[in-house]
Structure formats: C-alpha cells, structure tokens
Amino acid sequence: MRxxxxxxxxxxxxxxxxxxxxxxGIQDYVHIKHAVIEHKETNTQLQKRNRLLKADIDDLKLGLEGVEERARHELGLIKKDETFIRVLPAKQP
Structure with a gap:
C-alpha cells in the first residue's frame, strides 16, 4: 500500500x-498570450497607417490637386507669378 x-x-x-x-504548459500559454496582444497592437497601428496611405493614393489618383499640395508642403513648390511670404515668429526677450 505504501x-x-x-x-x-x-x-x-x-x-x-x-x-x-x-x-x-502555463508558462508557454502566458508567453504566447502576451505575444498575441503585442501583435494585435502592431496590427492596429499598421492598419491605421495603411488607411492613411490608401487615402493618399486615392488623393493622388483623383487629380493634380493632391500632387500640388504635396509638392508645396514637402518640396516648397511655388507657382509662376506667385509671391512667397515667410512669417517668422516674434523674438522672445
């Protein structure tokens, strides 16, 4: 019996x-559970980025206005017969 x-x-x-x-076992389960949470957060961020990129692509496909806006913002485009005015902030004493 003993x-x-x-x-x-x-x-x-x-x-x-x-x-x-x-x-x-339990340790593997906890590790995998944390990995799944991290991947879901990463996927959420990537989905946001993809939506923004898709919106940019749609804007570029629709016409030259999107291209012009992007060139003005990123490249400093100035059209012919336009005057460029730069406003500087006031100096702080």
Missing amino acids: MFQLILLCLAGYIQYKLWLGHN
Missing part, C-alpha cells in the same frame, strides 16, 4: 511539473 501511494505522489508531482513548467 508503494502505491509513493507512485501516485510521484505521478502527481510529474503532472504538476508538466503543467506549470513543461512544454505547452
């Missing part, structure tokens, strides 16, 4: 070890 109890105790200890520390 040997049977010892075998059951060893078996219970082995099962607990596998559950908490073994392959596909």
